[in-house]
Amino acid sequence: MKRLQQAIPALIPLVVVTAAAEFAVRQGLVRAYLVPAPSSVLQAMIESRQELLSALLTTSLSALLGFLLSTVAGTTIAVFLASSRAIQRAFYPYAVFFQTVPIIAIAPLLVIWFGYGTRTVVASAFVVSIFPVIANTLSGILSTDPALRDLFRLYGASTPVTLFKLRFPAALPQILTGLRVASGLAVIGAIVGEFIGGQGLGSVVDIARTQQRVDKVFAAVLLASVLGLTLFGLINLISYLTLRRWHASEQ
Amino acid sequence: MQPSGGVALDLKGVRRVFENRLAVIENLHLAVEAGEFLAILGPSGCGKSTLLRLIARLAEPDAGSIHIEPETQFQTAFVFQDAHLLPWRTVLDNAALPLELMGVARDERHGRARTALEQVSLLEAADRYPAQLSGGMRMRASLARALVTNPRLLLLDEPFAALDEITRFRLDTQLRELWRQRGMTVIFVTHSISEAAFLANRAVVLARRQGRIKLDRRLELPAERGNELRTSPELGREMRLLLAAMEEE
Ligand SMILES: Nc1ncnc2c1ncn2[C@@H]1O[C@H](COP(=O)(O)OP(=O)(O)O)[C@@H](O)[C@H]1O
Ligand SMILES: [Mg+2]
Numbered sequence: 181m182k183r184l185q186q187a188i189p190a191l192i193p194l195v196v197v198t199a200a201a202e203f204a205v206r207q208g209l210v211r212a213y214l215v216p217a218p219s220s221v222l223q224a225m226i227e228s229r230q231e232l233l234s235a236l237l238t239t240s241l242s243a244l245l246g247f248l249l250s251t252v253a254g255t256t257i258a259v260f261l262a263s264s265r266a267i268q269r270a271f272y273p274y275a276v277f278f279q280t281v282p283i284i285a286i287a288p289l290l291v292i293w294f295g296y297g298t299r300t301v302v303a304s305a306f307v308v309s310i311f312p313v314i315a316n317t318l319s320g321i322l323s324t325d326p327a328l329r330d331l332f333r334l335y336g337a338s339t340p341v342t343l344f345k346l347r348f349p350a351a352l353p354q355i356l357t358g359l360r361v362a363s364g365l366a367v368i369g370a371i372v373g374e375f376i377g378g379q380g381l382g383s384v385v386d387i388a389r390t391q392q393r394v395d396k397v398f399a400a401v402l403l404a405s406v407l408g409l410t411l412f413g414l415i416n417l418i419s420y421l422t423l424r425r426w427h428a429s430e431q
Numbered sequence: 432m433q434p435s436g437g438v439a440l441d442l443k444g445v446r447r448v449f450e451n452r453l454a455v456i457e458n459l460h461l462a463v464e465a466g467e468f469l470a471i472l473g474p475s476g477c478g479k480s481t482l483l484r485l486i487a488r489l490a491e492p493d494a495g496s497i498h499i500e501p502e503t504q505f506q507t508a509f510v511f512q513d514a515h516l517l518p519w520r521t522v523l524d525n526a527a528l529p530l531e532l533m534g535v536a537r538d539e540r541h542g543r544a545r546t547a548l549e550q551v552s553l554l555e556a557a558d559r560y561p562a563q564l565s566g567g568m569r570m571r572a573s574l575a576r577a578l579v580t581n582p583r584l585l586l587l588d589e590p591f592a593a594l595d596e597i598t599r600f601r602l603d604t605q606l607r608e609l610w611r612q613r614g615m616t617v618i619f620v621t622h623s624i625s626e627a628a629f630l631a632n633r634a635v636v637l638a639r640r641q642g643r644i645k646l647d648r649r650l651e652l653p654a655e656r657g658n659e660l661r662t663s664p665e666l667g668r669e670m671r672l673l674l675a676a677m678e679e680e
Contacts, residue, residue, distance in 0.1 A: 327511045330489050334509055335532035335580075345532075349519050425560045426518040 216395035221402065224395040232384065236403045239370050239380035242298055243407065246305020247366035251359060253306075254313025259343065261314070262321040272318075279311035283372050291377040301380065304373030309362040316358025320351025353426075356419045363411035371404055381407075437466035437616030438506065438583045440486065444495035447481055455481050456642035458495070461635065465500075468610055468617045470627035472673060473637030479620045482642065483509070483586045486618065499584070505533055508582035512589045514569035516561040516576075522548065523557040526575040533580070540579075547575040550609060567598035574602070578609065585610075585617045592621070600658060603630055607656060624677065628652070628669040629661060636676040646676035 198218045204210045205217035212220070225232060257275070261268045287304055294300040324347045332342045348355075374382025381400045388396035440463040447456040455478040463469055473479050484490045485497060487507050508529070516525045524531075526547050530540035548554045551571040561569055570591060577585060587606075591599040607630055610617050621627050627634050628650060636646040650669050652660070660666055 325515060327513075327515045328517070330484070330487075331509065331511075331515065331528075332532060333489060334487060334507065335505060335529045337532045341532065346517070349517070352519075425562065427562055 213392060213394055216398055220395040221398045224393070225399045225402075228396060228399070232381075232399060232403060235379065235381045235384045235400065236407065238298075238378075239301075239367070239374065239382065239404065240407055242301040242373070242378070242380065243305050243366045243370035243411070246302045246369060247309055247359075247363055247411070249302070249306045250310035250313050250362055250366065254310045254358070254362070255317050255355065257310075258314050258317035258321060261318050262347075263339075268318075275311065275314050283308045283369055287372055287376045290373065294377075296377045298378065300376070301370050301373035301378040301382075305366040305369035308369035308372075309366040312358045312361040312365065313355075314358075316354045316361075317351060320354030321347045323354075324350050353419075353423060356415065356423070360412060360415045360419075363415050364408050367404060367408040367411060436583060436614050437464075438502070439463060439465040439500045440584075440616070441498040441500070442486075442495070443498070445482075445485065445492045445497060446494035447478070447485060447490070448493050454493075454641055456485075456492075459642050459644070461644070463616060463618070466614045466616055468607070468630060468632045469619065470631035470634045471618060471620045471637065472622065472624065472627050472634060472677060473642075474639050474677070475622060477637045477639050478642040479637065480588050483588050483618065483620060486584075487586055505529075505580055506583045508577035508580060508585050510573055510577045510585070510587040510590045512592055514561070514566075514573040516569060516572055518561050521558050521560055522553065522564070522572045522575075525561065525572055526557075526579055528576060529580050544575070544579055547579040548572070550578060551575045551605060565598075566594055567602065570594060570598075570602060571605075574606070581613070583615050585615050587617070587619045589620055589622065591626070592623070599626070600661070604656075604658070606630065611654075624670050624673045625661070625666070628666055628673060629656060634669075634673055636673060645679065646673070648672060648676075 201210075201215065202218050205212050205215060216224075261272055261275075283304060286307065287300075290300045290303045290307075294303055321343075328346055328350070329342070332346055337345070370380070371382040371385070374380040375386050381404050384400045385397050388394075388400065440461070442459055442461040445456055445459040445461075446454055448454045459482070471479055471482070481490070485492055486499075487509055488497075489509075516522075517528070520528070523541060523544050527540040527544035530543060535543075545554060545557065548557055551574050553568060553571045553575060556564060556568060556572075561572065564572065573590070591602050594602065603626060606617075606619075619627070619630055631650060633647070633649050635644055635648075637643065638645050648669075652665055652669060
């Protein structure tokens with residue numbers, strides 16, 4: 181109930197903007213082929229619900245798969261980079277470089293490598309979302325409390341034991357921050373991949389664009405945002421469940 | 432369980448330098464008897480923590496030698512300035528951590544961790560998480576973690592500095608009691624003159640530069656130390672001597 185009350189301020193702009201848009205389009209202040217009336221977006225959603233829902237499902241699976249791949253590969257790479265200063269100096273610059281390559285530029289390359297279809301879309305989601313996982317995990321692992329490192333050494337803990345019992349759990353808040361960023365990027369990556377070589381919401385947007393169906397474009401974009409928000413919320417929930425004991429002030 | 436009793440230390444000509452700098456510790460000689468309670472005082476930055484890490488064998492001296500007699504694995508425990516507990520573990524699992532790292536089976540280490548928690552009067556908080564404890568309780572959990580292995584050498588690096596005075600007094604008394612029961616060797620680093628005088632049997636004052644020993648004094652105080660000692664003339668006399676040594680250049 182309290183939560184609901186807290187959500188009300190955020191709902192006000194939504195209601196106001198939606199109402200204003202509806203009014204503006206109906207009065208002919210804005211051309212309907214540029215910005216659709218919210219009511220027609222809703223209508224498009226209902227009319228094409230079959231197509232949109234199956235597109236949403238396709239995009240969700242690809243984004244999720246790409247995100248899971250970046251989580252696993254990203255943390256593994258971060259552990260590898262953290263293993264020695266020399267390895268870090270040798271490889272980290274490439275990770276940074278990799279991040280600066282725009283996905284839209286390499287997406288065609290992915291199509292050449294993986295063909296049209298899910299594999300390209302997953303690869304695209306993976307490529308754009310792995311860097312924040314690497315960067316955050318690495319910085320988390322490297323900032324382990326020196327006193328605790330001393331403590332583990334004092335009792336003869338090996339490097340893997342120290343990694344799994346100290347460095348990794350201690351880095352969890354930072355790792356989760358990386359995953360939060362990565363989840364949003366994975367959705368973007370999946371949609372970009374679908375523009376060029378796949379099905380799902382990205383291709384719905386692309387096709388609707390050629391048909392000048394702005395209402396359908398908006399409907400698909402709206403669903404993509406919902407997907408992004410859902411993933412984000414999921415990571416927040418996992419964060420809350422795993423970290424609440426760290427900060428618990430109640431008994 | 433390991434045999435109790437303390438270890439003797441003999442530091443000869445110890446030197447420690449960090450890259451491109453003056454030596455933090457230069458030609459330090461210090462002998463510590465088994466079972467002694469030694470306080471080390473000195474201005475901040477004079478090398479006290481560096482010295483403790485050398486004694487704990489967490490770092491190597493650049494010259495000289497540190498002899499510990501007898502020396503066995505896992506006989507040393509370290510308590511840091513802040514509790515440094517693992518926030519994702521309960522108090523019990525924090526206290527059991529050293530045993531876990533040493534490979535002691537779960538049931539045994541939990542039993543021993545409970546004993547250690549009982550000794551610092553924290554058993555009732557065994558299932559809580561560090562975030563649910565007060566500063567003093569966290570420090571006691573940290574102390575239990577150090578005691579759980581029955582160390583023969585206990586090193587403490589300004590352990591109670593961040594606590595309020597009453598909590599510190601209680602912990603001082605508790606620590607001294609534990610030392611008397613176990614006969615381990617304790618080296619207690621502090622910048623509090625009153626704490627050093629109250630706790631220790633012997634106090635060493637280090638100079639600001641190169642860890643030179645300015646004063647090495649056996650304190651003339653009774654073995655039994657209650658709170659009434661804190662305001663006594665005897666303690667005052669010892670504190671004046673330590674203070675004079677700290678102030679002299
Ligand atoms: N790992 C290190 N690298 C470089 N300098 C260090 C390192 N550790 C300590 N020092 C320096 O050595 C001096 C003594 O430090 P420390 O032993 O921590 O002093 P204290 O514990 O007495 O305050 C300080 O000047 C500190 O900056
Ligand atoms: Mg220090």
